[in-house]
Amino acid sequence: MSEEKPKRMSIIASKGALDMAYPPLILASTAAAMDVETMIFFTFYGIDVVNKKKYANLRVAPIANPAMPSPVPMPNIIGMLPGMTALGTMMMKSMMGKINWPSIPELVEICLEMDVKMVACTPTLEMTGLTQADLIEGVEVGGAADYLDFALDGNINLFV
Amino acid sequence: MASIAITPDEVADLKGLNCPMPVLKTKKALDKIEGGKILQVDLTDAGSKSDLPAMIKRTGNELLEMTEENGVYTFYIRKKLA
Numbered sequence: 001m002s003e004e005k006p007k008r009m010s011i012i013a014s015k016g017a018l019d020m021a022y023p024p025l026i027l028a029s030t031a032a033a034m035d036v037e038t039m040i041f042f043t044f045y046g047i048d049v050v051n052k053k054k055y056a057n058l059r060v061a062p063i064a065n066p067a068m069p070s071p072v073p074m075p076n077i078i079g080m081l082p083g084m085t086a087l088g089t090m091m092m093k094s095m096m097g098k099i100n101w102p103s104i105p106e107l108v109e110i111c112l113e114m115d116v117k118m119v120a121c122t123p124t125l126e127m128t129g130l131t132q133a134d135l136i137e138g139v140e141v142g143g144a145a146d147y148l149d150f151a152l153d154g155n156i157n158l159f160v
Numbered sequence: 161m162a163s164i165a166i167t168p169d170e171v172a173d174l175k176g177l178n179c180p181m182p183v184l185k186t187k188k189a190l191d192k193i194e195g196g197k198i199l200q201v202d203l204t205d206a207g208s209k210s211d212l213p214a215m216i217k218r219t220g221n222e223l224l225e226m227t228e229e230n231g232v233y234t235f236y237i238r239k240k241l242a
Contacts, residue, residue, distance in 0.1 A: 026179075029180060030180045030183050030215075033180075033183050033184050033186075033187035033215055034183075034187075034214070034215050034218040034219060035218060035219045036218075099178045100176055100177055100178060100181070102181065110184060114184070114187075
């Protein structure tokens with residue numbers, strides 16, 4: 001088994017909402033634990049997941065989200081009200097806390113520790129006025145060709 | 161019950177943790193021990209019953225035995241020789 005070429009997985013993380021930040025990080029860290037060479041390519045809002053100033057405060061919006069857990073069904077008109085995103089985020093974090101789930105910063109740290117290649121998309125950084133210094137230490141920067149070069153040898157390539 | 165008692169060299173208590181943490185912490189614990197040594201992992205996450213063997217197989221390690229008692233799953237894993 002160890003003679004084989006290592007398996008490889010790439011994930012494009014394009015979303016910055018709390019619920020959408022988890023799947024890339026969970027899959028990537030688990031893949032790394034399974035000795036899979038793994039890359040997450042952060043682009044567009046996905047950059048928030050590795051943005052020092054933002055990654056601890058990702059949020060989830062109840063509006064236009066019929067699956068949002070809530071004690072009572074929440075019509076969109078209520079989801080529009082100020083404070084509802086904060087409330088929805090608080091509820092989701094409390095549910096995660098109940099099952100001892102790691103936070104986004106914890107998972108980012110685990111991924112880096114396990115040698116997941118974390119790459120932030122250069123045009124997105126330019127567009128949003130960010131530099132590598134705004135990102136978590138250990139996150140590299142790269143472009144589409146960097147992603148493709150890695151993904152062309154991928155056994156699993158996902159877009160989230 | 162184990163027909164032959166397995167004596168672990170290390171024990172990792174991962175009770176109360178949910179996916180993906182049991183897999184991640186088991187891997188970390190395996191990385192710390194020497195090849196050929198046996199790691200015992202105790203956990204309560206039912207999903208790990210299939211998750212952990214998948215990771216163990218993919219990393220070339222050996223699952224010696226899995227037991228279940230009062231909602232606690234115990235895995236005995238032999239680390240592969242380097």
